[in-house]
Amino acid sequence: MTGVSVLSTLATIAVCVTLLALLMVFLLAAYRFNLKRHPYTDCRRCKGTGARRSRLFAHSFGYCPDCNGRGLKLRAGVRLLNIR
Ligand SMILES: [Zn+2]
Numbered sequence: 001m002t003g004v005s006v007l008s009t010l011a012t013i014a015v016c017v018t019l020l021a022l023l024m025v026f027l028l029a030a031y032r033f034n035l036k037r038h039p040y041t042d043c044r045r046c047k048g049t050g051a052r053r054s055r056l057f058a059h060s061f062g063y064c065p066d067c068n069g070r071g072l073k074l075r076a077g078v079r080l081l082n083i084r
Contacts, residue, residue, distance in 0.1 A: 032083065039078045043067035 042048030046064035050071035054060040063069030077083070 031077065032081065035075060035077045035081065035083050039074060039083065040072040041075045043071050043073045046071060048072070 043050070043064060043066055045066045046052055048071040050064055050067060050069040052062045052064045054062070064071070067073050
């Protein structure tokens with residue numbers, strides 16, 4: 001009796017692990033596809049404007065050094081997984 005129970009428990013665990021692995025692969029593929037479609041995000045430092053104002057001189061204007069005035073930055077996943 002206990003032998004069958006242990007086998008069925010192992011089978012259940014194997015099925016769960018396989019399903020979890022398949023789910024992870026699917027989610028990773030979906031994330032990669034999404035990164036390929038939308039590789040850029042708003043620059044955090046200038047909030048996507050590309051401009052930077054001085055705190056001291058209110059009318060001074062400069063381009064954001066982080067994004068070079070584009071207002072866009074590559075997403076972390078693009079840099080991490082090297083997707084272009
Ligand atoms: Zn910026």
